[in-house]
Amino acid sequence: MGTSDYLIVHVSPVGMGMSRWSVGHSHSERTICHINPHFRKEIKTMLSRRQFIEWCGRICLALGITSVLPNSAKAAVTQNGYHIPADYTNSLSNVEFIQQILTNPADTCRTIMWQTKKKLGTPQLEYRMIKSEQALWGQVSVDYLEQQGNGTFIYACRLTGLTPGADYEFRIANGSRATGWMPITTVHPGHFQMLIFADSQCENYSVWRNIAEAAHYRHPNAALATVIGDLTDNGQFYYHWKGWYEGAENLLKSHIFVPVMGNHECYDPQWQMCLPEGYLRHFVVPHNQSTRFPGYYYSFDYGDVHFIVLNNQFEELDGLKPGLYNEQRQWFLHDIRKNHCPWKVVLMHKDVIEYESPSPTQGDVYINEIGKNFMPDFETCGIDLVVTGHLHVYRNRRHILKGRPSDNGPVYVLCGLSGDQLYSVPISREFDKATAPQPENASYITLDADEEELRLRCYLTDGKLIDDMLLKK
Ligand SMILES: [Fe+2]
Ligand SMILES: [Fe+2]
Incomplete structure (x- = not known):
């Protein structure tokens, strides 16, 4: 100076x-x-x-x-932690894969994450209410992940003390350089919308990009976005994450991301089962108070909905790190009983129904081990909606109670694929009340929620509506 x-x-x-x-x-x-x-x-x-x-x-x-x-x-001026933002003349251009991650409590906190190939010397995150004269600095942590010789620095910053319903913006700074200001999606009371994808794993991530972009531009005001597991084809491959992030660039900047782990996050480069290091390092999710399985499962409230993100990769993880089912079940029963949101929604990767018949029209279909383990608890705990993935097809089963289609009990929806890995799964006349046009192609779901209604709609990439379901309290 x-x-x-x-x-x-x-x-x-x-x-x-x-x-x-x-x-x-x-x-x-x-x-x-x-x-x-x-x-x-x-x-x-x-x-x-x-x-x-x-x-x-x-x-x-x-x-x-x-x-x-x-x-x-x-920038040096402070008062109660506030400072006046500096006018950076140089842009910080080597920051990539910026995303907003859901954290607890969702209405006053937010986690911002981003990556660089070269380590930033003094990474900082600055945030403020839109156009405010005063701003705050967030605390930035730095991680390093190397996959196939490609090193990535992963930064996370947890913002706290946000005012619900207020509009914020943030930028990333390093020395004399900074990105432009980017909006922080805030929690407004009442109705909200969530974009739901599943199985975005791809050989060519242009398919994922097409549907992620289509949903983002068609529903710009959706607060949340999730992928119900199998985000990439292999969670330990650098180029899969790169393709996935590039496809999700606008989606992740504009909607709060809710990560869910799938079995493909648990494969190593030789396609053997492994611990999901890539997933756990890429997404700093809400704490579940577990010392053995932090980041594997979690819950949060958003508006009038309590979301429970469960992990059912027992087949992949039990041999490497046993005890997930029992620990998670105790946590789930405690978590759900202390919650008083009007709606309770479970997101988990593997589905509850097994399809075994080679016939496309007459499936030999039954509740599988995942279903037998989870569905009784869902019924006794008053879960309203369970959204799953893994089978790469869209099926709305409506209510299932005690293993049979019913007018009561939780609603089970199998979200279709959002990638290019097409599976052929027979249609069950007993369970599958709504399906996508066959042969199956990419689809996504919108979930609209307020205190009185949950409305679930399924769309193809081109915007064609293929299912519309309304649940009322
Ligand atoms: Fe999958
Ligand atoms: Fe899967």
């Missing part, structure tokens, strides 16, 4: 307090009122240069005259 933009506050003490003041640059001072030269000299002696700038800034903030501050001094 040069002397030309060195700030001086001239104070003339009257009695015990300061009654007069002025602000200016040392070589072009604008004296607003009387100057006491003796006191000015005293202040400059007592305070360091930086302390002096901050002290001046506090006075400016209190008096609402921040426009007189030079840009280089604005």
Whole structure:
């Protein structure tokens, strides 16, 4: 900082307090009122240069005259943790894969994550209410993940103390460079919409990009977005994550992402079962208070809905890290009983029904082990809706109670694929009340929720509506 933009506050003490003041640059001072030269000299002696700038800034903030501050001094000014954002002249362009992750409590907190190939020296996240004169710094943590020789620095910043229903914006800074301001999706009371995808795993992620972009632009005001597992074809492959993130660029910037783990997050580069390191490092999800399985399952409230994200990769994980089912079940029973949201929705990857027949029209269909393990608890705990994936086809079973189609009990919806891995699954006349046009292609779901209604609609990539279901309290 040069002397030309060195700030001086001239104070003339009257009695015990300061009654007069002025602000200016040392070589072009604008004296607003009387100057006491003796006191000015005293202040400059007592305070360091930086302390002096901050002290001046506090006075400016209190008096609402921040426009007189030079840009280089604005960022240093603080009051209750707030500062005045600097005018960065250089753009920070090497930041990629920016995403907003759901965290608890969802209405006042948010996690922002991003990545770089080269480590940022002084990564910072700055956020403020839209267009506000004052901003805050978030605490940034840095992780490093290497897959197939490709190193990625992964940054996370958890914002707390947000005001529900207020609109915020954030930018990422590093030294003299910063990104542009980007909006933070905030929680507004009442109705909200969630975009639901499943199995975005691809050989060519252009299919995922097409449906993610279509849903994003068709439903720009959706607060949340999720992929119900199998985000990539192999969670330990760098280029799969790269393809997935590039396809989801606009989706992840504009909607709060709710990650769900699938079995393809648990395969290593040799396609053997492994712990889901890639998934766990890419997504900092809400704490579940588990020391053995942090990040594997979690829950949160959003509006009038309690979401429970469960993990049913027992086949992949039990041999490597046993105990997930029992631990998660105890957590689930405790979590659901203490919650009082009107609606309770479960998101989990593997489906509850097994289709075994080779016939496309007459399936030999039954409740599988996943279903036998989970469905009784869903019934006793009053779960309203269970959304699954894994089979790459869309099926709405409506209510199932005690293993049979019913007018009561949880509704079970199998979300179709959003990638290019097409499966052929027979249609069950007994369970499958709504299906996608055959042969199956990519589809996604919108879930609209308020206190009285849950409305689920399924669309193809081109926007054609193929299912519409309304649940009422
Ligand atoms: Fe899958
Ligand atoms: Fe799967």
